[in-house]
Amino acid sequence: MIAIFDYGAGNLRSVENTLEEIGAQYTLADDAEGLRRASKIILPGVGHFGQMLRSLDAMRVRETLLDRIRAGVPFLGICLGLQSLLEGSEEAPEVRGLGLFPGLARRFALDARVPHMGWNSLDVQPESKLLAGVAPHPYLYFAHSYYVPLCEAAKAVCTYTVPYTAVLEAGNVFGVQFHPEKSGPLGLKIVRTFIEL
16 A cells, blocks of 8 residues: 655645546555655655754654665655655754754755746756656756755756755665656656556
């Protein structure tokens, strides 16, 4: 069963609507037991990096989430869910990220208009599993003020004042900076691809 993890601030209804539209069975999980039962995990993310990670710790699910990911359970982090995979974020320097990937989420430059909100194109690498069958420069919907710098696991790049990681893939771990649940038919296709992996 696919588990959408509910840490109290995610855009759950939009993600639920997306899964319902593609006919995927899912459950909402809000504890470690829900994560242990999941065959796939989606971590949606809106809000503040510190608030999200503090919520995961208060719910005592950080280690269970990491254990399930390390055990090979497919994981999809959306927006802040992608940023949570890093060691930390400039948004909350005192809070540890999940630490699966090195580095910090960075804030766009002070002279940039933030949040970066709206449709933007990606440069997709052909080996991306999540974007298989997608055109090389698709448009998807973004809403964020912090970004994941380019890294070895980047499989698609977006440029907004600087190039940054728009899609991260490493084994069973997937993360997207855009919101597939707000990106129309293409977003549905990307979520379906994750479900069918």
